[in-house]
Amino acid sequence: MNTDVIVRAEQVTKSFGDLQVLKGIDLEVSRGQVLCIIGPSGSGKSTFLRCINHLEKIDGGRLIVNGSLVGYREVGEKLYELPDRAVCSERANIGMVFQHFNLFAHKTALENVIEGPIQVKGTNKKKAIAQGLSLLERVGLAHRAHAYPRAMSGGQQQRVAIARALAMEPKLMLFDEPTSALDPELVGEVLDVMRDLARSGMTMVVVTHEMGFAREVADGIVFMDEGRVLESGSPTQLLGSPREERTKAFLGAVL
Amino acid sequence: MTPRLPAHVKETEHSVLENQTQTDPPPVAAPAPAKTYTVIPLRHPWRWITAALVLAVLGFVGKAFLAADIDYAVVLKYLTSAGILAGVRNTLVLLLASMGVGLVLGVLTAVMCQSPNPVLRWVGGGYVWLFRGTPLLVQLLIWFNLSIIFENFSIPGLFSIPMNTLMTPFVAALLGLGINEGAYISEIVRGGILSVDHGQREAASAIGMSRAKTMRRIVLPQAMRVIVPPLGNEFIACLKFTSLAYTISYSELLHSANKIYTANFKVIELLFTAALWYIALTTVFSLFQQLLEDRLSRGVPGARTGFLDRLRRNLSLRRAS
Numbered sequence: 001m002n003t004d005v006i007v008r009a010e011q012v013t014k015s016f017g018d019l020q021v022l023k024g025i026d027l028e029v030s031r032g033q034v035l036c037i038i039g040p041s042g043s044g045k046s047t048f049l050r051c052i053n054h055l056e057k058i059d060g061g062r063l064i065v066n067g068s069l070v071g072y073r074e075v076g077e078k079l080y081e082l083p084d085r086a087v088c089s090e091r092a093n094i095g096m097v098f099q100h101f102n103l104f105a106h107k108t109a110l111e112n113v114i115e116g117p118i119q120v121k122g123t124n125k126k127k128a129i130a131q132g133l134s135l136l137e138r139v140g141l142a143h144r145a146h147a148y149p150r151a152m153s154g155g156q157q158q159r160v161a162i163a164r165a166l167a168m169e170p171k172l173m174l175f176d177e178p179t180s181a182l183d184p185e186l187v188g189e190v191l192d193v194m195r196d197l198a199r200s201g202m203t204m205v206v207v208t209h210e211m212g213f214a215r216e217v218a219d220g221i222v223f224m225d226e227g228r229v230l231e232s233g234s235p236t237q238l239l240g241s242p243r244e245e246r247t248k249a250f251l252g253a254v255l
Numbered sequence: 256m257t258p259r260l261p262a263h264v265k266e267t268e269h270s271v272l273e274n275q276t277q278t279d280p281p282p283v284a285a286p287a288p289a290k291t292y293t294v295i296p297l298r299h300p301w302r303w304i305t306a307a308l309v310l311a312v313l314g315f316v317g318k319a320f321l322a323a324d325i326d327y328a329v330v331l332k333y334l335t336s337a338g339i340l341a342g343v344r345n346t347l348v349l350l351l352a353s354m355g356v357g358l359v360l361g362v363l364t365a366v367m368c369q370s371p372n373p374v375l376r377w378v379g380g381g382y383v384w385l386f387r388g389t390p391l392l393v394q395l396l397i398w399f400n401l402s403i404i405f406e407n408f409s410i411p412g413l414f415s416i417p418m419n420t421l422m423t424p425f426v427a428a429l430l431g432l433g434i435n436e437g438a439y440i441s442e443i444v445r446g447g448i449l450s451v452d453h454g455q456r457e458a459a460s461a462i463g464m465s466r467a468k469t470m471r472r473i474v475l476p477q478a479m480r481v482i483v484p485p486l487g488n489e490f491i492a493c494l495k496f497t498s499l500a501y502t503i504s505y506s507e508l509l510h511s512a513n514k515i516y517t518a519n520f521k522v523i524e525l526l527f528t529a530a531l532w533y534i535a536l537t538t539v540f541s542l543f544q545q546l547l548e549d550r551l552s553r554g555v556p557g558a559r560t561g562f563l564d565r566l567r568r569n570l571s572l573r574r575a576s
Binding site (some may be wrong): 053055084085088089090091092094095096098100102103104105106115116119120161164165167168 | 452454455457458459460461462463464465466468472473476477
């Protein structure tokens with residue numbers, strides 16, 4: 001298998017009760033690529049993103065991240081479910097940024113950033129703090145290192161959340177609608193950080209409604225609807241001349 | 256009384272107006288002098304009437320108690336007698352020990368109730384169901400009389416002691432109160448855990464933290480702010496429940512008072528002495544609780560209840576035993 005493929009989904013399906021939210025997803029993300037997933041709400045794009053780091057279990061198909069099957073070990077014809085500890089160590093290589101930031105409310109910005117390195121990777125505290133401060137510097141928040149989340153704006157919180165994910169030195173970053181909960185004037189500062197990250201060569205999968213960002217930064221765009229990948233292509237092709245009627249209708253509504 | 260009230264208000268208003276005219280310079284380009292109004296506040300005659308009625312009733316009750324055949328000197332004299340002080344000490348020992356047992360059991364049970372293992376969940380739920388569903392007094396009597404059905408407490412091959420030796424009044428009271436408190440505390444802790452946003456757990460998972468570490472480092476510290484206020488109430492409720500250990504002759508405060516009044520027949524006097532001690536202790540603990548809550552809620556917006564509110568709540572009969 002090509003080692004430059006970071007995420008490979010083959011016919012991934014997922015149901016919540018009777019409702020099938022993913023109906024066979026196929027896609028690939030290569031190293032250093034930025035893939036944006038767009039689509040109407042309820043199309044399964046967030047669920048798919050959460051499957052990538054095993055926050056949701058898939059029901060069928062295969063999902064391979066960083067060269068190994070997510071949540072399972074394949075031996076011959078059998079898939080063995082991995083123990084909690086193995087899933088945790090897989091997740092440590094994947095950074096995730098949530099729509100509602102989910103910063104640890106009882107910890108300062110810096111404490112949020114160093115929690116993972118110290119508790120999961122066993123980095124010593126001094127080193128973690130130095131690394132944490134430089135990450136906060138990178139997202140433009142060195143001056144807020146000792147502020148608690150509730151004292152920060154949404155945009156600042158989301159930038160800290162990005163720093164927290166980066167502190168684990170992930171091979172892949174997942175963004176689940178990172179700007180959807182932000183005031184319009186705060187969206188730009190988060191997108192700037194994400195743009196820098198993309199330029200630095202980070203592999204990213206971004207579920208977003210920011211078409212401008214997708215057009216400018218993405219290497220590929222996937223349009224999902226009702227649990228399926230309806231169309232995929234380069235930003236110019238998909239946003240400029242979509243093939244499917246459904247895609248045209250969606251883009252007509254959001255652009 | 257009522258006619259004086261508006262007159263008084265009028266007076267102060269006049270004086271305020273006069274003060275202003277004396278000290279403040281007249282405003283530049285002032286319009287024609289404004290009309291001065293006298294504000295007549297709404298009268299509340301029923302407030303005065305109900306207050307008077309309530310005070311009258313209180314007066315009658317107070318007078319009755321003063322006139323009754325109670326020797327208040329005895330109440331005060333026994334307040335610091337050796338027997339009563341020993342009772343207070345035993346009450347506090349029982350309180351602290353059973354709250355310790357209750358806290359350990361409560362946190363364990365709350366975590367068990369969140370476990371993916373259904374057997375652990377059922378056992379946790381069943382424990383809460385059983386011990387909250389039966390009166391504490393009945394539980395105490397069962398513990399104390401356990402020797403009727405189990406002659407010995409033994410782990411085969413290790414040791415064996417007669418149940419009568421093991422199940423002293425203190426041990427029975429400790430087990431009864433502690434296990435009962437554990438059931439209540441587990442619900443408090445469970446509520447605290449549920450109050451923490453699910454996103455916090457997801458974020459912890461996403462950076463690769465294990466379930467146990469997430470619970471210890473992320474969930475429980477945030478649950479504390481929700482857990483501490485009802486835990487304080489539980490502590491004070493438990494203080495009052497220690498008096499039930501009187502029935503199994505553990506020499507706590509009420510039992511000590513009982514021992515004295517069966518000898519000198521000053522029944523009400525000694526019960527008053529005990530009551531004074533209980534209310535002094537609950538008042539002190541309420542104060543501590545208030546200080547602790549104020550510390551925990553620093554910087555968090557939200558309603559704060561005053562010390563007197565808390566005291567009132569803690570003194571109320573919250574659950575029937």
